[in-house]
Each structure stands twice: as C-alpha cells, then as structure tokens.
Amino acid sequence: MSTAYLDFEKPIADLEAKIADLKTLPGEGEAGAVNVKDEIVRLEAKAAAQLNDMYKRLTPWQKTQVARHPDRPHFIDYVNDLIEEFTPLAGDRGFGDDHAIVGGLGRFKGESVVVMGHEKGYDTETRLKHNFGMARPEGYRKAVRLMDMADRFGLPIITLVDTAGAYPGLGAEERGQAEAIARSTEKCLTISVPMISVVIGEGGSGGAISIASANAIGMLEHSTYAVISPEGCASILWRDSARAADAAAAMKVTAQDLKSLKIIDQIIAEPIGGAHRDPMRTISDTGRFIERALAAQHNKSPQELKAERRQKFLEMGRNLQIA
Amino acid sequence: MADDKKSSSWLTSIRPRFNKVFGQQRETPDNLWHKCKKCSQMNFHRDLTAALYVCPNCNYHMRLGAKERLDSVFDRSDYRVIDLPDVTADPLRFRDEKKYTDRLRDARSKTQMKDAIIVGLGKVDDVDAVAVAQDFSFMGGSMGMATGEAIITAANLAVTKKAPLIIFAASGGARMQEGILSLMQLPRTTVAVNLVKEAGLPYIVVQTDPTTGGVSASYAMLGDIHISEPNATIGFAGKRVIEQTIREKLPDGFQTAEYLLEHGMVDMVVHRSQMKSTLSRVLRHLLKRGPAPEGAENDPLPLASPKPTNKPVDSASTGAEAEPPSPLLSTP
Numbered sequence: 001m002s003t004a005y006l007d008f009e010k011p012i013a014d015l016e017a018k019i020a021d022l023k024t025l026p027g028e029g030e031a032g033a034v035n036v037k038d039e040i041v042r043l044e045a046k047a048a049a050q051l052n053d054m055y056k057r058l059t060p061w062q063k064t065q066v067a068r069h070p071d072r073p074h075f076i077d078y079v080n081d082l083i084e085e086f087t088p089l090a091g092d093r094g095f096g097d098d099h100a101i102v103g104g105l106g107r108f109k110g111e112s113v114v115v116m117g118h119e120k121g122y123d124t125e126t127r128l129k130h131n132f133g134m135a136r137p138e139g140y141r142k143a144v145r146l147m148d149m150a151d152r153f154g155l156p157i158i159t160l161v162d163t164a165g166a167y168p169g170l171g172a173e174e175r176g177q178a179e180a181i182a183r184s185t186e187k188c189l190t191i192s193v194p195m196i197s198v199v200i201g202e203g204g205s206g207g208a209i210s211i212a213s214a215n216a217i218g219m220l221e222h223s224t225y226a227v228i229s230p231e232g233c234a235s236i237l238w239r240d241s242a243r244a245a246d247a248a249a250a251m252k253v254t255a256q257d258l259k260s261l262k263i264i265d266q267i268i269a270e271p272i273g274g275a276h277r278d279p280m281r282t283i284s285d286t287g288r289f290i291e292r293a294l295a296a297q298h299n300k301s302p303q304e305l306k307a308e309r310r311q312k313f314l315e316m317g318r319n320l321q322i323a
Numbered sequence: 324m325a326d327d328k329k330s331s332s333w334l335t336s337i338r339p340r341f342n343k344v345f346g347q348q349r350e351t352p353d354n355l356w357h358k359c360k361k362c363s364q365m366n367f368h369r370d371l372t373a374a375l376y377v378c379p380n381c382n383y384h385m386r387l388g389a390k391e392r393l394d395s396v397f398d399r400s401d402y403r404v405i406d407l408p409d410v411t412a413d414p415l416r417f418r419d420e421k422k423y424t425d426r427l428r429d430a431r432s433k434t435q436m437k438d439a440i441i442v443g444l445g446k447v448d449d450v451d452a453v454a455v456a457q458d459f460s461f462m463g464g465s466m467g468m469a470t471g472e473a474i475i476t477a478a479n480l481a482v483t484k485k486a487p488l489i490i491f492a493a494s495g496g497a498r499m500q501e502g503i504l505s506l507m508q509l510p511r512t513t514v515a516v517n518l519v520k521e522a523g524l525p526y527i528v529v530q531t532d533p534t535t536g537g538v539s540a541s542y543a544m545l546g547d548i549h550i551s552e553p554n555a556t557i558g559f560a561g562k563r564v565i566e567q568t569i570r571e572k573l574p575d576g577f578q579t580a581e582y583l584l585e586h587g588m589v590d591m592v593v594h595r596s597q598m599k600s601t602l603s604r605v606l607r608h609l610l611k612r613g614p615a616p617e618g619a620e621n622d623p624l625p626l627a628s629p630k631p632t633n634k635p636v637d638s639a640s641t642g643a644e645a646e647p648p649s650p651l652l653s654t655p
Contacts, residue, residue: 166540168560168568173578176588178539178559186513186545205497205506206540206559213510227497227506227537232564237419237499251502252415261414263503313510314475317468320411 004276006065012054012273015047051273058222061245063254064230066222067201068164071276073283075102075117075160078200081283082290083108083115091142095175098139100131100167101211103146108158109291114150116143116211117160120201134167135207137180143211144187151191154302156294159197159211164229165204181210188213189310192302196293198268198286199223199255200275215309216293217263219255220282221270225263226253263316265293359383375595384552384595386532389436389458392491393443396454396599402445405453407437407476410468415502423500430461438469439494442477444484448603448615453481457493459533464494466538467501471508471515474542478515487525487606488516492543496536509541516542525609527602530557530580530589548605549589550598551580557589 005013022036022043058066066072079086083106090097103116118135121127150157166177188195188211197214203225219225228236230248235241258264268289271278297305356365362381371378375395376385387395394400417423431437439461443454455477457464474490481488497505519526528546530539532555539559551557558578566573576582580592593601603615 166559168564170565170569170571170573170577173558173560173565174586176544176586178535178557179544179588181540181559182509182513182542182544185510185541186517189510189514190517206509206537209506209509210540213513225503225506227502228499233499246419250415250417250419251499253502258503261503263507310514313507313514316507316511317411317414317471317504320414 004069004071006062006069008062008065009054012047012051015043015050019043019047048272055222055272055274059245060224060248060252060254060257061230063222064202064224064244064248066274067220067224069274069276070122072201073275073279074122075119075162075200076122077279078117078160078283078286079106079115081280082287083113086115089142089146092138092145094138094141096138098131098136098142099129100133100135100163101139101143102130103142105155108156108294109287111156111294113156113158114146115158115160116146117200118163118207118211120162131167133163133202134165135163136167136169136172137175137177140166140180140184140210143184147184147187147191147195150193154193156193156297157191157195157214158290158294159195159214161197161199161203161208161212161225162201163204163207164202166207166210181206184210185213189313190306192306194294194297194300194305195309196290196297198289199225199264200286204229213309213313215297215305215312216265218266218268218286218289218293219258219264220268220275220286221255222274223255224248224253225255225258226251261317261320360385377595382553382594384532384554386459386493387595388434388460389439389441389456389491389493392456392493392531393441393445393454395595396447396489396491396602397443397445397452398448402443402454405442405444405476405480407440407442407469408472410472413500414468414504415500417500417502419500426462426500434458434461436461438467438473439464440470440473442473442480444480444486447489447599447606450603450606450610450612451484451486452489452606453477453484453486454489454491456491457538459493459495462498464533464538465496465498465505466494466508466512467498467505468508470494470498471511474512475515478519481519481524482522485522485524487527487610488519489527489529489602490516490542490546491529491531492534492538493531494535494538494543495533496538506537509537512542513545516545520545520547525606527605529598529602530583531555533557535559535561535578544588547609550591550593550601550605551583551589552595552598553580553592555580557583 019040022040025036086104086106088102088104100118101116102119106113106115118133119130120133121130147157166181195214197212197217199219201223205227230244231241233247233251234243255267259267266289268285271281275282355368357368357371358365359378361383364380366379376387393402413423436458440457477488516526526546527548528543530543530551534543534557539557556578557580562573583589584592
C-alpha cells in the first residue's frame with residue numbers, strides 16, 4: 001500500500017499512521033501485551049469508510065492530484081502485467097529516441113499487438129530519463145512509425161495515455177513539435193487497424209490526443225483529460241495559477257465529465273482510494289476493458305475501422321444534451 | 324454619440340469603412356492615422372487599406388481581419404460566404420472571471436462575426452477555391468466547436484466542388500472555455516483536411532500571425548504547402564511557458580515565420596502583396612493548369628502596390644517575374 005498521501009488525504013494518513021503504531025505494540029501472548037486488536041479493527045473500518053466517502057466525492061482538482069499521484073501505476077507496470085514478449089522499439093529514424101513515449105511489439109491475450117504510451121518514470125533517475133512523460137517531436141514521430149508498422153502488418157494498436165502534455169522546450173519547437181503532434185494525430189485517423197486507448201493518469205492536451213484518436217477510448221475513474229493543465233488555464237484566464245482548482249472544475253476534466261460529454265466510451269473503476277492502492281486490480285480491470293474493446297472491433301473490415309474512427313470524432317460535440 | 328449627427332459629410336461618408344477597419348475604436352479624427360507598431364510611422368488609413376495593412380514604410384504585417392483576408396484573395400473580392408452550422412453554445416457552462424457567454428456576446432458585437440472564422444467559395448485567378456480565414460480579433464481566433472464545424476464544412480465543400488482548400492490560420496490555439504471539446508477539434512479538423520487530401524485536391528495552409536497551440540498542432544501543419552507571412556509567430560508552446568520550463572531566455576526571432584522556414588517547417592515566407600499571386604501559382608501547378616491570365620482584372624479590389632519602401636526587407640528576391648520588390652522575402 002502506498003505511503004505517499006495527498007494533502008486532502010490527511011485524515012486518512014493520520015488514521016493509518018495510528019493503526020500502524022498500534023500494530024507495532026506487542027501482541028497477545030507476548031510480554032507486555034495489550035489488547036489492541038479490537039481498536040485496530042475499529043480504526044481500520046473507520047479509515048476504510050472515510051476513504052470510501054472521500055473518494056466518492058473527489059473534486060476535479062483532487063482527481064487531478066490523484067491522476068498525478070507518484071505511486072500511480074505507469075505504462076511500464078501495465079506492460080509488465082498485460083503484455084507478454086514485450087519487445088520495445090526505439091527511435092524516430094530521424095533524430096533520436098524519446099523515452100517519454102515507450103512502445104513496441106507485444107502479445108496481449110495471445111494476440112500480437114503494437115503497444116505504446118507515455119512513461120513518466122518512478123524515481124528521480126527514471127523520471128529524468130523519461131522526461132516526466134512529456135514527449136518531444138521524436139516521441140510523436142516514433143509513434144507515427146509504430147502506427148505505420150501496425151497498419152502494414154494488421155496489428156491492433158493499444159495506447160496508454162499519461163502525460164502532462166508535450167514538452168515545451170527550445171529544441172522541441174526547433175524540431176517541429178506542432179507538426180509532430182499533428183502528424184501523429186493524423187496517423188491515428190488514417191490507419192486501418194483497431195486502435196484502443198486508455199487514459200491511465202493525465203491526458204494532457206495535444207500530447208495526449210496525438211496517440212489517443214482511437215476507435216474506443218477508456219479512462220480510469222480518477223484520471224483526467226483536458227485541453228490545458230488546470231494551472232495553465234488558471235494563469236491565462238484568472239491570471240493566477242493558484243486558481244487551478246477553479247480551472248479544473250470549470251474545464252470539466254474528469255472521466256465522469258468526459259463520459260457525459262460523449263468524448264470517451266467507458267470509465268474503468270478504480271479501487272477505493274485510487275489506482276495506487278491496488279495497482280494489480282487496476283491493471284487487470286484495464287486489461288479487461290482493452291480485451292472487450294478489441295473484441296468489439298474484431299469482425300470489422302479495415303475500411304470500416306478507419307471510417308468509424310473518423311465518424312466518431314466528427315460526431316463529437318454534435319447533438320450535445322446540456323444538463 | 325449625439326454629436327454623430329452633426330458630423331461633417333466627409334466624416335459621415337468615411338465612417339462605415341473606418342469602423343470596419345478599426346473595430347471598436349472610436350471615430351476620432353486621430354484614428355484616421357494609424358501608427359505602425361514596429362516603425363512608429365503614422366500611416367493614413369486609406370493607404371494602409373490599400374496596402375493590405377502592411378506598413379508602407381517598414382513592411383510590418385499587421386493582423387488582417389477574416390473578411391479583409393478573403394477580400395484580398397478572391398478575384399474582384401467576389402465570393403460566396405458559406406453558411407456555417409450552429410454549434411451548442413457554451414456546452415460546459417464555463418465561467419472564469421467572466422461568463423463564456425458574455426465573452427462570446429462581446430466578441431460578436433465587437434466584430435459583427437458569429438465566431439472567429441469564415442469560409443468563402445470563389446475564384447483565385449480563375450481557379451475555383453474554398454478559402455477559410457480565421458480572425459484574431461474574435462477571442463484571439465481561438466478554436467472551439469464553431470471553428471471545427473467551419474473547417475469540416477469547408478473541407479466537405481472543397482470535396483464536393485472538386486476545389487482546393489486554402490486555410491489562413493490566425494489563432495492563439497484551442498478555446499479553453501470549451502475545455503475538452505476544443506481539444507477534440509484537433510482530430511476533427513485533421514479528419515476534415517484529410518478528406519480533401521484523399522480526394523486528390525490541394526490543401527494549402529497560410530500561417531499568419533499568430534498560428535500557435537492546438538491550431539499549429541493540427542490542420543495548420545498538415546498542408547501540402549505551407550506559406551507564412553513575414554514575422555508571424557508560429558509555434559506550439561507559448562514563449563513564456565518555454566522560458567519558465569528551460570529557465571533561459573529564448574533567442575531573438577524564435578518561433579517567427581523566418582525561424583520556421585529555416586527549420587524546415589514552412590515552404591516560404593511571402594509578402595502579403597504577393598500572397599494571392601503565390602497561391603494562384605502553386606494551385607495552378609498542383610492542378611496542372613496553365614499560367615494565370617495576364618493583367619490585373621482579377622486583382623482583389625483593395626490590392627494596390629505598396630509605396631516604395633525606404634529599406635528593402637530582404638535582398639533574396641527571386642526577381643523571376645515583373646513584380647513589386649521582394650515578392651518572396653526569403654527562399655529556402
């Protein structure tokens with residue numbers, strides 16, 4: 001279980017710290033034993049109830065923090081659990097290999113696929129290596145390359161989205177960040193193989209949509225997907241990045257919002273307390289979503305797959321029922 | 324504005340055009356003169372209109388409204404303005420310091436436009452074409468559902484008419500007030516322009532100032548040919564964001580049209596006075612048509628040669644045709 005608590009989880013952190021303390025006390029039959037068993041059971045029930053309650057009513061800004069939780073399972077964790085014979089492939093054949101987007105060949109439920117996604121890294125060293133999941137043009141150009149290959153060999157594509165956004169750097173602009181993103185989105189919408197995307201953490205703007213213009217799109221319950229980060233939106237519209245919570249609410253960034261706006265197809269439930277409290281379960285539930293989504297595309301012709309994917313996006317925002 | 328009625332007749336006659344030019348600015352005689360942002364020269368508004376809002380002194384390209392843009396590209400400024408579908412207004416019930424619906428209302432009354440984009444069907448040197456122009460004065464030209472539907476409409480029209488599609492981009496990026504729906508205009512417009520390309524028709528993008536954010540990361544970077552205007556800002560991330568991220572000052576000229584030309588992202592940087600003839604030329608090549616008819620009968624109404632400049636912008640003129648100085652400011 002995670003030890004990194006978010007600010008709003010303070011009451012849970014206190015309770016769980018207390019439980020941990022009690023558990024260090026000598027148990028029954030040991031010297032100096034105190035009967036704390038009942039107290040532990042009571043506190044655990046209380047913590048579970050509080051967590052359940054808290055996570056049912058997360059604000060958009062709290063969800064943003066959960067989506068960015070350092071212990072949240074990442075691309076690599078999903079690949080380790082869901083993909084056999086993963087064979088990472090590197091490079092854009094033009095400039096370099098961008099570790100912010102990892103991808104390659106693999107076997108999902110027995111079937112060969114191309115799988116790729118943003119990897120944020122899990123400690124300082126790997127976070128730097130993966131540039132915190134913020135890709136440069138090379139990353140999107142590698143994605144284009146892998147999608148082309150999948151298309152050529154008729155392999156389904158699975159993408160996992162987890163990025164704060166494309167990297168805003170000098171070199172990235174110099175090498176055509178905008179064009180790279182545009183080409184990657186274009187490739188998603190041109191290929192004739194099934195493509196399934198899941199937002200597992202942050203769906204950050206162009207950096208996300210460029211590998212998520214898919215036939216079916218799922219989102220984890222506490223993941224977010226937005227046109228700009230809440231901080232970015234707040235600093236532009238409120239001229240104060242501290243108003244991020246307001247921006248997150250106004251922009252409607254949650255999986256629940258996106259489902260009701262018909263941008264995504266399905267919400268994948270997370271364990272109480274967020275994906276990081278039970279990564280195995282989160283990953284296997286995500287696997288089940290991908291499996292079902294791929295099965296639904298199974299009997300479609302290449303032409304249908306492409307035409308339906310395009311139509312899906314053309315329809316977005318039309319005939320919206322505003323509550 | 325009770326004084327309006329007492330105005331002298333020359334002012335009354337000039338006012339409608341004047342208002343169109345300067346938007347919400349009031350019609351004080353001072354505004355008959357427009358100060359160039361770059362060289363500070365005072366230009367008489369009529370000279371400026373004739374020069375398509377390029378400073379006659381220093382060649383600074385001021386932003387051009389969407390209507391003026393289409394006027395400047397279609398033959399005799401004659402074209403059909405295409406009706407665009409209505410979109411759901413304010414789908415998120417968005418409110419920052421101001422309600423989105425109020426911002427929209429203000430932008431509409433300021434610009435007399437429905438949203439930040441218009442689509443026209445007409446002829447460019449006798450070539451049938453669909454042209455789309457974005458307007459920065461309408462909420463920064465931001466791309467929301469209206470922009471998406473406009474581009475989809477334009478693309479479908481181009482395919483139906485077997486006509487090329489030209490998009491004059493002028494936008495700060497996605498419209499935050501439409502949240503995720505504005506982000507979805509990236510794939511939607513991408514599908515649209517691909518319909519044109521797959522129909523074997525030319526898709527030309529003219530990146531004008533500014534072409535940034537989600538607009539640059541979608542249709543504005545997917546053209547068969549990219550033409551930009553001198554000194555236009557073109558790029559993905561905002562300069563401030565980049566400076567904060569990398570913690571250093573950005574070089575001069577970063578994210579300008581010339582910078583993108585140097586880095587292989589655009590085909591050419593073209594002076595506004597040469598935009599139409601350049602478009603006509605590339606369209607005719609791609610469509611395997613003969614050269615454009617001689618003579619100026621197809622020139623748009625407001626087009627006039629800019630006054631001779633004091634300092635040439637660039638010596639890299641191709642000089643291939645008998646044209647005013649510096650048609651191509653630089654060639655790759």
